[in-house]
Structure formats: C-alpha cells, structure tokens
Amino acid sequence: MNDVFQASVIVGILTSAIRLATPYLYAAIGETFAQRSGVLNLGVDGIMLVGAFGSFYIVLQTGNIWLGLFAAVIVGLLMGLLMSFISVTLKAEQGISGIGLYMFGLGLSSLLFKTMVGTVKTVTGFQPIKIPLLSDIPFIGQIFFNHSLLVYGAFLLVPIAWWVLEKTTWGLKIKSVGQNPAAADSLGVNVDKVRYVSVCIGAMLAGIAGASLSISLLNLFQDNLTAGQGFIAVALVYFGGWRPVGVLWGALLFSTVNAFQLWMQVLGVKIPSDVAIMLPYLLTIAALALSTNRGRAPAALNKPFERGES
Amino acid sequence: MFKRLIVVLVLLAVILTACATPTAAPTTAPAKAFRIAVVMPSATTDMAFSQSMWDALTAIQTEMGGTSALEIKFSENMFNVPDAATAIRDYASQGFDVVIAHGSQYGSSVQEIAPDFPAVTFAWGTDVNTFGMPNVYAYTAAAEEGGYVNGVLAAKLTKSKIIGVTGPVEVGDAKTYIDGFVQGVASVDPAITVSKTWTGSFSDVALMTEAAKTHIAAGADILTGSSQSVVGSIGAAKEAGNVLWFGTQQDQASLAPSLVVASQVYDWNGMLKEIIAAHQAGTLGGKTYTLQLANNGLKIAYNSGYALPADVKAAGDKAIADIIAGTVKVTP
C-alpha cells in the first residue's frame, strides 16, 4: 500500500482522473442546464452514443476532427429537439421520455454502426497537446497540461457554464423557468422556448461528451461505447447541487477514485477487483451523504408547464 | 386507465393481424442448401467471441459457394437467455440443419429444446456437456494454451520486465486465457511482474483504456487482455507508441498493425466443417470439441507487420510444440 503514495503514482492517478472526468463533465454540465430549467433528461446516454458515432463516422470518412466535432453537436441538437418536443411541447412524463430517448439512441447508434461501418476501426482523433511552458512544471504540468483539446474544453466549460447561469440574462431566465415557471410566464418569459434552448444545450454537450470518447480519448466506436456513463452523469448533477462547480467536484471525485482503484489493482494491492470497482460508487454516495451543502433542486424540475395549471 | 391499454392491445393486434398477408412465409432457401442458424450473446462485430464464430461461418459459406450452398441466419445480442431459447427453438422448428447456441449461458435451453427436434443438430459452447443427447455437440476453447504461448513470447520480448493484463471479469475464457498467460511468462522468467486489472465489465471500453494506460504508466511495455473492450487497451498501446499487444479470440493485428505481436485465434472452421459433414452423413451430435493447438482449433497468428526476432519466434513455436506433445501442461 506504500507504493500508492509515491509521487509518480499520484501523478498517474490524477492524470487518469482528468481524462476519465471529461465525458462526465460535458454531459453533466449539459444536464445541469436542462435541469435548471426544469426538465429531467434521462436520455443523456443515448445522446452520447449517437454523438459518439456521428463524430466517429465523420472522422473515419473525412479525417477532419473539427468536422467530426461539429457532427456531434448537430446530432446532439437533433436529439435535443426531439426530447424537447416530447417533454416540453407534448408535456410528456420526463423520466419515461428520457428512457425512450436512451433506447432510441442506443439502438440507432448500434444500427448505424453495423450498417455503415460493420467492424471496429480506429481513427486518429484529437491528440494530446502539450501546452508550452505550463506542461514543463514538475508534476502539475504532467497532470494538467498534456491533454487533448476536448479534455481542456470540458474543464473550461465549468467557468463558462457558471458565468452563463449566474451572469447573463439567459441564465436568469433558465433559473426562473426552473424555479417558478408560472411567475416567469407572467413576466413575459417564453417558458417553452427557454426549456427548448436549455435542453438542446444539454443535448449538444452530451453529443460532445460522446465525441470526447470516440474521437479523442478512445479513438474508436463500438456498440454501447458509453456503457452507462450518461446515467452516472445525470446522477452527478444531483451530487453537484445543480451548480457547475459542484458537478466538477463530483466528476473529479468519481473519476479520481476510479483511477485510484485501477492503480491499486496494478500495484497488486490485495483487494478483490470487484470491491475496488465499487469504490467510486460507494464513495460518491458517502460524500454526498456526509456533505452539508446540498443545493436546492429547481422547484419545477420534472414538472411539465401548462399555462393555467398550477 | 387500464381500460385504455386493454383496448390498445386488442386494437393493435387486430390492425396488424389484418395487415398481415397470409402468404408471409419465411424465405425458403433453394433445395440442397445447408442451413445453419446461430444465436450469439453479443454483436457479430465485437472483435471477440461472437465475431470469431461469425467470421468462421461466413468464411465457410464463401468456400462452399455462397448463400445458395450455405444459408446462414443469425440472432445477435441475445444476452437474455429466455429470448435466446425462443430463438433457438424457432430456428429449429424452421428446419435448420444445425443450430449453434454460441453462449455458455444457453446450456439449459439447449438441454430442454434438443429432445424436441431429433433431426436437428445443436452445437453449443463454450462448455463440455452434451447432456448425453445424440443430437448435441458441445464445444469449448482451451484458451489457456494460447495464453501460455503468448506469455512465453511476451516474457522474451519485455525489456521493462513488467507486463500488464487488462481483463473484464475473472470468469470463463477471460480467466483461463490469463491464467495460461501468467504460467507462460513464469516458465521463461519468474521474476517478471505480471499485474492484472479487472474492469468488472465486458463492454466498458473507457475504463479498459484507462486500465491499460495505468499499466503503461506503471512501467508495462507489453499488454494483453480479453473481451470486446480490449480495443481500448490496444488503442492505449498505440497512443503510447512502443507498447506491444498480445490478443486472443480474434486476430487483432488490424487495430495496431505495428504493435500487435501475435493473437490466439479461435478457428471454428475445422469443427464446423466436421459438424456439417457429419450431419450430412447422418451423425447429429454426441461429441465434445475442444479447440486446441493440437487440432488446429487454436492458432497463434503472428503479425507479419511486427518484426519478431527469430529466437523469440522459435521459443514460441517450441512452446506450441510442447503443449501439443503434452510435455507442457497448462492448467486453467
């Protein structure tokens, strides 16, 4: 167990954690926008899968990673529009429409993969980029400044999301619609439109989360590539108290413990692998249970809005 | 409220049944085509267990002359056993000559269904139990044998003396392959560290990739592993640039042409051809096949894209010969 606390191991764990956290960050911050406006989207994993396939396929065909990223955004937007239509316009039960969207995304991504690609292939996606000067700082440089652009993007997203939510009018509208849609409506805010926008922002970010896997971190596509990460991302929104910074801590906590347990296995620490794999999940629950700063759920979360209904 | 659903149910059934043309018969193959149906727990594209059987079937189909000589129908992603049982029974009742239940979890289904279709050959794996039935074959792969050979090769090639194993869950042929690998390494140099990680999932590519990267960061210069998610490990090896890979179940050279040293390939061809010939001659089952190096069911596919030193290859070939001769015994 002493090995674990060597510097090189700690560097390794934290570098892994940053990589692992990337898809969670994109997806969870996206979901934060949606939930802040009052819409629960459980279909994030399905959107990630279609986004992952879309970006993978474009890079496979054209070799252009930016085009691939753009494809992920477009695909995410389309899925977001579908979800918004069902959940906001048709005011469907959001938990269920999310699951339907998940099934749809899972099936569609596998179907397209099988019919358009057919076998596992690798692509050259976003490669790690060393940031000059910063990446030479001992330890810190290795951990933080030698990642691909999509990884950097995920972390930059945190302050950007915070700024949008706290410092812009749009952010105010999103929050008011999620807190008290009737009041917002009476003040002239178009509740449905705001929800559409925030759900679509969430979906586009989920698409990018998928792309971060298929054209950056893993550089391939396979059936069910995300293996349920989208659901973890949704859970992390609750962990983070609907605040981008909270979501960042949640993603980092979860990913760091995950990286830690992998290192424990590599170093031969005598703990059954299955128990090691449980650690991130156990500790996430424990961390939330023990924390006092819980954050308030948007009051209108998961409640479709109809003018005239209370 | 539930009234609504009874009505929906009835109306749907009525409408769709009305739309059904009475002559919606399944496509009949031209006379004399041999018909094989296969039920698999994962996708035909999984670069692992299911794909190995699928590739063998399609190769035989081409060899025999195409779809007019051999008709293949498949159901993939049948990880739900009762659904697979329905599929197996359905194919059997459609008059397929051979129904392959390509998943160890399908055993009890085969046991129940086979007696109802005495003219159909059922082949299931990986397991060794034919239930004493005359129309059932069982098949398995002695993955530990190829694991041993890979281990010998890896032990000879490693410079850092650290080898990483990225596994899914420690069961089935993932376990037996890795057990054999560890023995192979130990037979060359017991001082080499083989460290193992298990991700707890057969499909989590992201975690498998991170596991591989962790091994590499800890000093491993050779990696191996099993399951469809190892495509992630191979990707990690590629990114590191100088980490070598040993594969199993499928020839994985295409994923990293300069870094894959060798793969243990499950070659079902021989077994399938025997089963087809036997069926045509009137024998429908009653035998257990084990893919081994000795019967060419397991092959070590050296990657021509990797320049393997002659003495290392010789050591690998010797290990193969020893296993075949029985002088080396690999125990899972």
Next chain:
Amino acid sequence: MQPEVNEKAGKPRRFDWASLFFNALLPLAGMLLALLIGAVMLIILKVNPITAYAELVKGAFGSTSGLTQTLVKATPLLLVGLGICIAFRASVINIGGEGQIIVGAIAATWFPLTFRTWPGWLLIPSTLLVGFAAGALWGFVPGILKARLRVNEILSTVMMNAIALQLMNLLIRSVLMDPAGITAGTYLAQSERLPEQAWLTRLVPQTLLHSGSLIAVVLAVLVYIFLWRTTIGYRIRAVGFNPEAARFSGINVPFNQALALTLAGGFAGIAGAIEVLGVQHRLLEGITSGYGFSGIVAALFGGLHPLGTIPASILFGALLVGGDKMQRATQVPNSLISTILGLVVLFVVGSALWSRRWAAKRQMAAAKNQDVQA
C-alpha cells in the same frame, strides 16, 4: 409527475366514445407513428415492412410458444412495474430496479443452494420472501438516505445499481461459482443449478411459462388493495399527490417516501427471484435483461396503476418478443428493434398530452354542471 386525477371516482357507466378516443386511440396513434418511422427504416434496409410487422404480431401472439414467451417476459416487467407504481405514487423515482433485481436474484440463488434439502412447498415461498427482503434492502438504503440525509434518490439508486452488479460479479466468480464449471476448467459466469424442488412449476409443456406469472398477477391485485384500501397505501398516495397537504395533515412524508422506495425495491427483488426460480434455475450474468428500466416503461404505460400494469407489461413484452421474431424472419439487426421501441415509448408517452387535456376539460365541465345544478 402527478398521477392521473380522474381515477375510479364515480364515472358514469355508459360507453364513452370520446373518452375512448383520447385514452386509447391516441396512444395507439403514437405507437403507429413510431411503427411508421420504423417501416421507413425497414425499407431503407430493403425489408418489406408489412411482412416484417406481420412477423412481429405472429411472433408475439401467433403461436403457443410466442404467446407463452410474451407472458414470460411480461412477468418481470409487471413485478418491477408494481414497485414503480408504488414509488411514483409517492413522488419518488426508482431507477434502481436493475440493482434491486440483482440482489433479489443473488438471494434467491444463495438461499435454495444453502437449504437444498427443504421441500419445495417451503423452499419456494421462503426464497421469494428472501428475494423480496434483499430487494427491499436495496431500496431501503436510498430511501433512508433520502429521508434522513436528503440524498437524491436518482443519485443513490444509480450508484447502487453499479454496486450490485459488482457484488454479483464477486459472488459469481468465487463462492457462488458453479462447481461443475470449476472441475471442467471452464469457469463459467454462473452459479450452480438450483435443486429441482426450488424450480417454479412450468405451466405449459415445452415452453418457459411458469407459475411466477400467476404469482405476479396475484401480487398486482394485492398492491392495488394495498394502495387503495389500506391506510398506509392512502398515505403513500397522499404524499405523492400533494406533499404539503400531506405534511399538514400529519403524514410523515420522508418516512412514507422511504417506505415506498423500500417496497419498490422489494418488488424488483421478487422479479429477480422469479427469474432465477422460474426461468433460469440459476444465477448468471445478464439476469436483469434491462427489466429494471423497461419495467418503468411498463408501469407508465399502465397509468401507474397496478392493475393497468398487467396489460401494459403484456403489451411491452409482446413488442419485445415480436421484435425478436421479426429479427429472425427478416434478419435485420436487432438494434433496429431497440430503436423502434424507443420511438414507441417516446410517442406513446408524448400522446398523453391530449388525453390529459381532455380529461381536465371534462372535469371542469362536470364541475361547472354541478355548480349550475347546485
């Protein structure tokens, strides 16, 4: 997430064509729209959609084997769905079904293997109880975390799902591993086969239909009685209907929500137990088959009513079974089936809007009539 307002309270008994239109035909229209889009996809894949869908219906209902398979699939959907009904009625989302099924299945494997000399009439009911208890525990933990520490149940149940999966992996590859697999050197990811007296009776020979389906229906009736004819059930529903009002009338909201989650877990646990005792006769990987999620869909299709969930799970089971048959007949990739099912869920759930609006309008009209008459 408000359950339907107009339940069984004094509706006139004459046949209501308009209500039929909105309640039945609209979801049907939604389903048909999804199937239409599916037909387009089939055409792109060069498959005749009419023959394909005919195979779907034939597969689900057109033969004994199809029909029994539909009911076999409907059983765990119904059981999970019953738990979801209880939870939703208390305004709690239970997406922990997968984990709860797993621990129920683990318990229902360990128990008969440990007490393998017990006679069937004792072994089966006690195993089912043990399965319920295990699932209930897995629902209790998120429940108590929510009640005492305000940990959101979506987070805790998602985490508990993953933990349960690893727990099963751990057991299946060590203490519960099939000794036959170890001797043969295959090390398969399954437990030993359960002793025969623990197997649920097969109802129809040469099919998988087992007595668990009857047990599930009985339980559905019991849940209905529980929710509408007992005080506890009333409290649970009150909490979901209007938590503030419930609190004012002295109902302990957190306690009842935790109770609802615990019960939901218990029913999912029974689903796992019944899959083990009735279908698989052992514990093996993939035992959940996604029922933890599809059970939620079944419950909602059933209007969150325990009795409504019965036909809803049969319908959903039919779609699943029929879809597989369609795949076999046309050889389309079975991801197409999942895609179409996703669309079915989306459109059926989306079509509820008009039935709700219609129901609300009628309620207001009825209220107005009463005002006028009064």
